[in-house]
Amino acid sequence: MNKPLPNSFRQGPDVQGRFGQFGGRFVAETLMPLILEVEQAYEAAKRDPAFDAEWRRLLTHYVGRPSPLWFAERLTNHLRANSASEGLGAKVYFKRDELNHTGAHKINAVLGQILLAKRMGKTRIIAETGAGQHGVATATVCALFDLPCTVFMGATDVERQQPNVFRMKLLGAEVMPVTSGAATLKDAMNEALRYWVANVEDTYYCIGTVAGPHPYPVMVRDFQSVIGEEAKQQMMAAEGRLPDALVAAIGGGSNAMGLFYPFLDDASVKMFGVEAAGHGVETEQHAASLTKGRPGVLHGNRTYLLQDAHGQITEAHSISAGLDYPGVGPEHSWLHELGRVQYVSATDDEALAAFQLCSKLEGIIPALEPAHALAHVMRLAPTRPKDEILLMNLCGRGDKDIFTVARHLGVEM
Amino acid sequence: MSRIAAKFAALKAEGRKALVTYLQGFDPDRETSLALLRGLPGAGADLLELGVPFTDPMADGPSIQRAAQRALRVGATLPGVLELVRAFRAGDDTTPVVLMGYYNPILAYGVDGFCADAAAAGVDGLILVDLPPEEAGEIEPQAQAAGIDLIRLVAPTTDDARLPRVLQATSGFVYYVSITGITGTRSATAASLEEAIPRIRRHTDLPIAIGFGIRTPQQAGDAARLADGAVVGTALVDTLAASLDEDGRARPETVGLVLEQVRALAGAVRAG
Numbered sequence: 229m230n231k232p233l234p235n236s237f238r239q240g241p242d243v244q245g246r247f248g249q250f251g252g253r254f255v256a257e258t259l260m261p262l263i264l265e266v267e268q269a270y271e272a273a274k275r276d277p278a279f280d281a282e283w284r285r286l287l288t289h290y291v292g293r294p295s296p297l298w299f300a301e302r303l304t305n306h307l308r309a310n311s312a313s314e315g316l317g318a319k320v321y322f323k324r325d326e327l328n329h330t331g332a333h334k335i336n337a338v339l340g341q342i343l344l345a346k347r348m349g350k351t352r353i354i355a356e357t358g359a360g361q362h363g364v365a366t367a368t369v370c371a372l373f374d375l376p377c378t379v380f381m382g383a384t385d386v387e388r389q390q391p392n393v394f395r396m397k398l399l400g401a402e403v404m405p406v407t408s409g410a411a412t413l414k415d416a417m418n419e420a421l422r423y424w425v426a427n428v429e430d431t432y433y434c435i436g437t438v439a440g441p442h443p444y445p446v447m448v449r450d451f452q453s454v455i456g457e458e459a460k461q462q463m464m465a466a467e468g469r470l471p472d473a474l475v476a477a478i479g480g481g482s483n484a485m486g487l488f489y490p491f492l493d494d495a496s497v498k499m500f501g502v503e504a505a506g507h508g509v510e511t512e513q514h515a516a517s518l519t520k521g522r523p524g525v526l527h528g529n530r531t532y533l534l535q536d537a538h539g540q541i542t543e544a545h546s547i548s549a550g551l552d553y554p555g556v557g558p559e560h561s562w563l564h565e566l567g568r569v570q571y572v573s574a575t576d577d578e579a580l581a582a583f584q585l586c587s588k589l590e591g592i593i594p595a596l597e598p599a600h601a602l603a604h605v606m607r608l609a610p611t612r613p614k615d616e617i618l619l620m621n622l623c624g625r626g627d628k629d630i631f632t633v634a635r636h637l638g639v640e641m
Numbered sequence: 642m643s644r645i646a647a648k649f650a651a652l653k654a655e656g657r658k659a660l661v662t663y664l665q666g667f668d669p670d671r672e673t674s675l676a677l678l679r680g681l682p683g684a685g686a687d688l689l690e691l692g693v694p695f696t697d698p699m700a701d702g703p704s705i706q707r708a709a710q711r712a713l714r715v716g717a718t719l720p721g722v723l724e725l726v727r728a729f730r731a732g733d734d735t736t737p738v739v740l741m742g743y744y745n746p747i748l749a750y751g752v753d754g755f756c757a758d759a760a761a762a763g764v765d766g767l768i769l770v771d772l773p774p775e776e777a778g779e780i781e782p783q784a785q786a787a788g789i790d791l792i793r794l795v796a797p798t799t800d801d802a803r804l805p806r807v808l809q810a811t812s813g814f815v816y817y818v819s820i821t822g823i824t825g826t827r828s829a830t831a832a833s834l835e836e837a838i839p840r841i842r843r844h845t846d847l848p849i850a851i852g853f854g855i856r857t858p859q860q861a862g863d864a865a866r867l868a869d870g871a872v873v874g875t876a877l878v879d880t881l882a883a884s885l886d887e888d889g890r891a892r893p894e895t896v897g898l899v900l901e902q903v904r905a906l907a908g909a910v911r912a913g
Contacts, residue, residue: 244775254744254771256700258796258821261803408706414697421699426822428798524745525771526697538718539749541696 245442360392437480452486685907
């Protein structure tokens with residue numbers, strides 16, 4: 229990557245909503261006026277202290293923030309025991325966003341977006357969901373604010389994430405199974421966009437990740453940055469210094485962006501985004517868009533996509549429904565090309581192993597999404613000196629995944 | 642003069658409006674698709690929109706989504722669609738052909754090479770659903786250099802403040818999306834069209850075609866009377882789909898059924 233590095237990695241996007249060549253607003257004309265309205269409303273909300281105060285009040289008293297920073301001592305000792313020499317085995321910390329209300333980081337940005345939708349006078353909320361975590365978070369906040377909510381979810385995901393489907397229904401949301409394509413997250417997003425085009429007057433589309441047309445990538449990143457801001461303070465309090473490396477799973481990339489963003493200009497902090505390698509990045513069955521894709525345009529933004537030679541989008545695969553997406557947020561594409569963040573991958577099997585290890589050693593059942601991040605921590609920590617610190621975003625809990633995991637382990641439930 | 646401008650000028654001289662038809666390229670296969678293209682002008686289609694199949698057609702309803710899947714299954718690609726236009730052009734040098742689709746296949750082809758190759762194949766215009774004026778810089782210079790019109794969509798949500806910006810980036814004709822919605826779902830009311838078309842006319846001298854939700858000869862005639870042309874897509878795609886065998890393959894009557902419907906639509910548009 230022989231490109232000149234910017235003075236700051238925290239200055240994007242530009243007025244066109246671009247991070248370098250990535251991002252933008254590739255939407256149908258029908259949606260364009262609404263996208264511009266969302267942008268203006270978000271800019272105004274950002275400048276309004278009352279908006280921030282209300283969001284933070286909800287984060288504290290409804291979500292339970294700040295989420296703890298946890299020194300995973302037994303995991304650290306286990307990885308040290310597996311390292312090649314005495315001086316190796318970095319300290320592993322978890323940022324515990326799995327303890328949030330609804331069980332994942334998604335609710336941070338959902339609260340911000342629903343407050344925005346209310347400011348805009350929108351009376352109906354739609355969302356797409358893969359694993360169901362974003363759908364549950366959106367249904368939850370809509371229940372709290374008494375807003376009708378429709379969640380689009382691929383029929384394949386409806387099947388493999390039954391507990392979350394039932395949760396959404398309990399919360400009063402309507403779940404629309406999407407049968408087009410492979411019936412996963414990409415198709416759910418297509419269908420949500422189609423619904424939005426037909427209901428622009430009263431509907432706000434609450435996007436679950438740092439992708440989509442501008443301003444969604446920057447807006448969701450800003451809301452999720454609460455993760456990294458807290459983690460920075462907590463790490464200073466715990467260790468008196470910044471961590472040496474951050475590790476987070478990447479589907480669309482919202483939990484990673486939220487953790488990374490506040491640290492981007494801290495040159496000593498290395499960053500690893502972990503994509504889902506499914507059955508392996510050498511096979512056709514993975515979701516590693518940065519590792520194996522190339523830039524293209526889908527869902528309103530230019531970014532790295534899994535696609536064939538003719539620009540047709542190919543299906544992603546991952547054991548984790550939340551990572552099963554052939555694209556990635558545009559800011560990640562930019563950070564990838566600049567080399568600021570290293571993007572690696574973990575397979576289904578590696579994630580399953582990490583899932584089980586974390587459960588046994590730390591008494592924490594992680595979601596399959598952060599289990600991918602943990603798989604990389606398990607590779608990385610044993611190769612780093614003992615005095616180094618790795619901070620991983622444990623962005624969701626695994627209750628929703630126990631059926632999937634049981635099936636893969638051959639256990640009847 | 643471009644084929645599009647020449648066609649609208651000729652129609653104006655004849656005192657009639659345009660029937661614009663939409664079919665997906667390679668639906669359900671290359672040969673049927675080419676036979677349809679060749680038959681359309683004779684059945685009364687004045688301009689031909691040819692959909693470029695894409696895996697994720699976000700502005701399209703179920704009918705055109707399925708058409709794209711049928712086309713992709715038989716190996717449709719953007720180079721294949723250009724070849725189809727070339728084959729059509731060999732026998733027809735006047736009927737304008739407009740490619741309609743999404744940006745990513747063009748991006749994968751390479752924008753510079755695509756515009757040059759499309760012009761050489763005989764493509765006259767492009768409708769790129771996910772490329773609003775804000776992103777026009779992506780392809781506008783190359784399209785202009787190649788002499789290809791960029792036909793913009795104007796929607797009910799495009800207000801007076803925004804209209805000049807959209808129209809300034811438009812050439813060939815203006816495509817008025819008559820409903821807030823996706824293709825083939827519902828139809829606009831006459832009242833909404835009677836308000837919308839004069840509003841656009843105040844900002845442009847370009848011909849205006851109305852599309853989305855026009856299914857019947859009656860609706861096509863009404864739209865054509867208000868504007869300069871009517872676009873019919875999903876209704877034709879539905880007729881094509883209904884004529885296929887259980888494996889999604891064309892039957893001997895497929896082409897004839899679609900062209901028969903085009904004749905009825907053209908009759909209504911011409912009567913208006």
